[in-house]
Amino acid sequence: MAEIRGNAASVTFENVTKTYPGANTPAVDDISLAIEAGKLVTLLGPSGCGKTTTLRMIAGLEMPSSGRILIGGNDVTRLPATDRDVSMVFQSYALFPHMTVMENVSYGLRFSGHDKKEAASRARAGLDLVGLTDFGARLPSELSGGQQQRVAVARALVLEPQVLLFDEPLSNLDAKLRRHVREEIREIQTKLGLTVVYVTHDQEEALAVSDRIIVMNKAVVAQDGTPRELYDAPANAFVADFIGEANILDCEVVAVQGDEATVRLGTLALKLPARGHQAGPAKLAVRPSRIEIGPAGAPQTIAGTLAKVTYAGSHLELVVATALGDVFVLSRNVDAPFQAGDAVGIGFPERGPVLIKA
Structure with a gap:
């Protein structure tokens, strides 16, 4: 044949x-x-x-x-x-x-x-x-x-x-x-x-x-x-939102040294790849699965209130109301006792946020 x-x-x-x-x-x-x-x-x-x-x-x-x-x-x-x-x-x-x-x-x-x-x-x-x-x-x-x-x-x-x-x-x-x-x-x-x-x-x-x-x-x-x-590492807000879901958050690039930027996100200071950004207002993208959620008041977190909790089988879908706006979070901890109205803190691991072009 x-x-x-x-x-x-x-x-x-x-x-x-x-x-x-x-x-x-x-x-x-x-x-x-x-x-x-x-x-x-x-x-x-x-x-x-x-x-x-x-x-x-x-x-x-x-x-x-x-x-x-x-x-x-x-x-x-x-x-x-x-x-x-x-x-x-x-x-x-x-x-x-x-x-x-x-x-x-x-x-x-x-x-x-x-x-x-x-x-x-x-x-x-x-x-x-x-x-x-x-x-x-x-x-x-x-x-x-x-x-x-x-x-x-x-x-x-x-x-x-x-x-x-x-x-x-x-x-x-x-x-x-x-x-x-x-x-x-x-x-x-x-x-x-x-x-x-x-x-x-x-x-x-x-x-x-x-x-x-x-x-x-x-x-x-x-x-x-x-x-x-x-x-x-999406290049801009369109790609970040089209390739999977992403939270697009306002931030400020405080300083740039070499390829590293110091970024202020609400009450947090983050060190991120600069990706060509200079000091000034900017935006970052962060995937819902790369946001950590825990008790209110934990160090290096932004305070928020759970506006919505949805059980989706393999994960929980959470909407957290913060000073940055609503933040969408996916948590694999399906047994966590989260309820709407709870005070929580959200954190951003090192591989979480990415600076993007507006």
Whole structure:
């Protein structure tokens, strides 16, 4: 039986802009990015941020208004989709309902000139890869949503593309199946060393599957980094709030010495990485899970009152009213005897707060 091989290539955008006719603002505005061969990179952002337009320009389904797009170092800016070695898995799966699973998977191979025997052999290898070896004779209507998604992945993989594109691939699946299918996609990508560009608006999904995440907002790149970099050190308030929840608090940078800032947060003095800040008013982001909560009056805490306590199974969700405003806290201590109205103190561990751009 034929094997599916990795054929990974890098993707580069050089000052790419896309403006649709009649639009007042660009859908993508002068973005530059580099996606390394063999990596899974996610374009993440809210609806209308430009991520799907960016994906479609890689595929050749949209042409940029200006700038250059390179795949494997070759300029493909003006090449049509049919002349690019790229495959796309659509949100709707786009399976042919009258064709069997085997016919769906082998369709692209037959269309591109492979003989019937080779196409069938590679289609079987693709179905093996996604765990659907015995499903070749079924119609798409006889499959579950997760199985249909895997057929769509197999159909793309058998073409051995330089770049594999996913457009919101899990949005039609329930939560448990989403987790299972995203793990399968990641496993296949890693095993074959594929270059994958993956579009989603689901930050949990992006954190789980990505080597890198490119966060987009209002047609530009808001931040580009590893999942841990974006979660631990968001560049600004938008990224902090979009990649997981964050409390955005007003503070003051009292002094900066080298790369370290002395920051006043309410009654506390904190030592934090300066991240380019100078003395003056500033903002910091802190994850709810990285705030400590304890009895009122404890040293190095800010006084507050519990406004709300919600039991969420694995954790407590707490809203603490403070002089800084309401602060949202997650506590793993589900047996703590917290009640609304209690006086408490909240503290900020060393790996908690991060200075951000407003």
